[in-house]
Amino acid sequence: MGGLNFEKMIIILVIAMFVIGPTRLPIYAKKLGDFIRSLKRAADGAKDRLRDEMGPEFDDVDWKQLDPRQYDPRRIIRDALVEDEREARLSDRSQRIEDLEAARRARQGIAEDGTIAVRFDDEAT
Incomplete structure (x- = not known):
């Protein structure tokens, strides 16, 4: 054509x-x-x-x-879907990082606000 x-x-x-x-x-x-x-x-x-x-x-x-002739609707939709998928992966990754950080803090006895929680071992006394 x-x-x-x-x-x-x-x-x-x-x-x-x-x-x-x-x-x-x-x-x-x-x-x-x-x-x-x-x-x-x-x-x-x-x-x-x-x-x-x-x-x-x-x-x-x-x-x-x-x-407007440069826009291909198929490419626009494909890019939007890929962008949504990328955002979902980034959100999952940041949630996993937050969960790991919370677990590390819990192991070290650090409260959510950053203060150090003192733990007493009942068996040691």
């Missing part, structure tokens, strides 16, 4: 000659050219107005990043 290449333009021109006719084809070609020029002027005017409103930040914007 490619763009509009030279061969396709020739085919369109031949079809237009049969549909429109050779006498009216120059008139419609001129109208098409005028329409394309007016579209270009409108786009340039909108770009100039945007540049005036944004100021110097206009040149800093990466316009290719904002192109």
Whole structure:
């Protein structure tokens, strides 16, 4: 699926000659050219107005990043699922670290607030 290449333009021109006719084809070609020029002027005017409103930040914007054709819905969903899985693993890992730290503190007799708990051995007395 490619763009509009030279061969396709020739085919369109031949079809237009049969549909429109050779006498009216120059008139419609001129109208098409005028329409394309007016579209270009409108786009340039909108770009100039945007540049005036944004100021110097206009040149800093990466316009290719904002192109909607670059977004693949499958990739977006896959990345979101991978990110959720990564967050779940990090959460599990941090919970295990907290549990291990709590167990270490309990073995050493350190309370949750960081104070040292004194334990007495009943059998030693």
